[in-house]
Amino acid sequence: xxxxxxxxxxxxxxxxxxxxxxxxxxxxxxxxxxxxxxxxxxxxxxxxxxxxxxxxxxxxxxxxxxxxxxxxxxxxxxxxxxxxxxxxxxxxxxxxxxxxxxxxxxxxxxxxxxxxxxxxxxxxxxxxxxxxxxxxxxxxxxxxx
Numbered sequence: 463x464x465x466x467x468x469x470x471x472x473x474x475x476x477x478x479x480x481x482x483x484x485x486x487x488x489x490x491x492x493x494x495x496x497x498x499x500x501x502x503x504x505x506x507x508x509x510x511x512x513x514x515x516x517x518x519x520x521x522x523x524x525x526x527x528x529x530x531x532x533x534x535x536x537x538x539x540x541x542x543x544x545x546x547x548x549x550x551x552x553x554x555x556x557x558x559x560x561x562x563x564x565x566x567x568x569x570x571x572x573x574x575x576x577x578x579x580x581x582x583x584x585x586x587x588x589x590x591x592x593x594x595x596x597x598x599x600x601x602x603x604x605x606x607x
Contacts, residue, residue, distance in 0.1 A: 504573045514563025521557035525549030527583040
């Protein structure tokens with residue numbers, strides 16, 4: 463009878479105290495081995511995959527972008543003819559490099575795009591949004607008055 467009681471006591475102790483100990487271990491916050499904020503996004507395969515999808519989907523925007531760029535550099539007629547032809551060539555190349563980035567996104571390097579600028583219309587939009595700075599003398603003269 464004592465052996466049976468001892469076995470019941472051991473089984474009861476095992477099944478009663480084990481979940482309590484496991485619950486205490488689960489309530490503590492796990493320590494992260496790698497902090498996601500320390501990983502630079504531009505050096506990950508996700509960057510290369512995203513850049514590939516964006517370039518493959520927006521490559522068609524190179525046609526009007528090149529036409530406008532050539533039209534501003536030379537004249538509008540050249541932009542509508544030579545710019546459109548350059549746009550088709552650039553769009554095809556950007557689409558192919560986008561597909562290449564999607565297929566090879568797991569292979570380094572991740573932060574070096576095959577084409578410059580990195581995205582379609584990036585160079586055109588940056589140039590067109592430049593705001594001339596006013597001369598500092600005008601601002602200083604207004605402040606002193």
